[in-house]
Amino acid sequence: MTTAHRFPDAGTEPAPLPGGPPAPREGVPSTARETLEAARHLLEPALRDRVNTLPAPLAGIASYHFGWTDAAGRPDAGPTGKALRPALVTGCAEAVGGSAPDAVAPAVAVELVHNFSLLHDDILDGDTTRRHRATAWAVFGSPAALLTGDALLALASRVLAEDDSPHVATGIRWLARSTELLIEGERADISFEERERVTLAECLAMAERKTAELLACSCALGALWGGAEPERIAALRAFGRHLGTAFQLTDDLLGIWGDPAVTGKPARADLACRKKSLPVVAAMESETPAGRRLARRYGPTTDGAAEETPGELALLARLVEEAGGREWARRRASEELDRALVALEAAEPEPDAGRRLSALARLACRRDR
């Protein structure tokens, strides 16, 4: 028997929302923002259209999760996701000479798989806010949110199967396999919370499954739909994989030092729940005095963030930094981004599409995204 893991109830009060969506930031390369915007513009009508084919109650909960409706089902314009994965699909389709609109089915499918995993992760992690709003389970209860996640996963296969591309069966194989690995990454991530010690290698392997795998698959699906040869698909898959690891490292840095107004999550949320994220594990494995002090204080919590003082969280963050965890994560993210860009180059992308993918990759790894 494992130790008990308590699922959250809808009765739990969600944490206060950390203010509205972020204001536009200066200095971010406009190419990347425009690329994301264009992908979102292409994605969103198709995504809404497909989600609305789900049985009505499930479609309603999904619409809330995606930010299209409020908790009462009224139209809303909540901040939607960044659509990074769909942008990688359409960008990679264009990079190999295909067209973005022709790759909208895999773009929708990867976004559905991503959101299936968010709905389940929020339940498993007990997270009460996402994208500056209460999470679906906090509004509709864990069972309804869990089942809505299930429905998005089933829908992802259907969206691919309904496309008229000759690559449907291959695409479904790849997406299903990546989803299985993503699920195993989530399982490992949760199991780490119960373990005293996790090695950096284990933690990197977990991040590769949980995050990098679906980004790699997004790139591969885009290239496949765009008609690329296997070598080019492999190069773009490698681009997505390295980018995914860089992205997760960046996310882990934001989980400790991110601005709640930008991330949409409470400050130092990852420390409050004792998440064994990459900077934390790097610090604990550093064999420094600060790392050892961190390891002693980083035992499993019973009640999570609720009872943690801001002072204690600030101390934990300082210990991660002093032990070199922050610097290691920054350096490793930068190295992974470099590897991603090398792989992108190897795919010999169409010049414009290559520039857009490169800008997108740099944006995804910015610590103020």
Next chain:
Amino acid sequence: MTTAHRFPDAGTEPAPLPGGPPAPREGVPSTARETLEAARHLLEPALRDRVNTLPAPLAGIASYHFGWTDAAGRPDAGPTGKALRPALVTGCAEAVGGSAPDAVAPAVAVELVHNFSLLHDDILDGDTTRRHRATAWAVFGSPAALLTGDALLALASRVLAEDDSPHVATGIRWLARSTELLIEGERADISFEERERVTLAECLAMAERKTAELLACSCALGALWGGAEPERIAALRAFGRHLGTAFQLTDDLLGIWGDPAVTGKPARADLACRKKSLPVVAAMESETPAGRRLARRYGPTTDGAAEETPGELALLARLVEEAGGREWARRRASEELDRALVALEAAEPEPDAGRRLSALARLACRRDR
């Protein structure tokens, strides 16, 4: 906000197991048993083979769930499922002139979807025993069992997509759609627990989604893989749908009056958790004194079976019977079985396969199955 729904913890003690697997029963048509046995024989190696392609920890939990290993991962021969859905797939393939071995991919896929739903349902319903053993969440914790269910759903698509049938894309569309409806049926079923009143029409519609839909899909996939024309597929789909409703009615009868040694679940389990199953709703809607008395006693429980006395459960069962709920469910199950057999006849099945499907349908609706 909905009322709180507490997810079960692994720390909860599973209910005592109600004895070993059932002894073979006399008087059951041997054709049906042999048909199920043949389907299981064909299914199981393929199912094990595919489940073992999942990442190891998930494959391990799934192996426990399927009865192939014990909680410590040692080989076991726990009672596996009846393989009714795979038997419908292969039976319908043969009914239209195809071969059972050629339809093994859809047979595996429907069994994976069924078991995905069992893993999630057991968490959502807090059920601690299934097939005479502790449920997966009770052994491995809710998060691991939830994620294993997710992985089986992803794997179901992959199994179909890896087949070389020309019907892969159509099959994935149908299976995904049925899965979405099954999920909505489960959502409705859970939502009924929180409602004071549920009409019989709502309850029948829920059962059609939750149970009949996947049986209908199993028949349709078998016929599709067997190369049937649309009309014949539609007739076999109708066979599966009526059979599915009859099967659920039988299951609901067993959930109140079934023998724990046969069902593998505690006696009167559905009454203990105040499930609004079909015989119960028929009784409550009957406008009889017993039905009204039942409705007054059938409020939501807070702690489920644990605090319920056997006397109270026996009283509830008696009220359902006195109000006519048992008789109604028996009659309706019999009518649905008749409709299923009419639809089967309309499909003009190959004679041997038709006889086997007919025997299988009768067995699935026996109250001593």
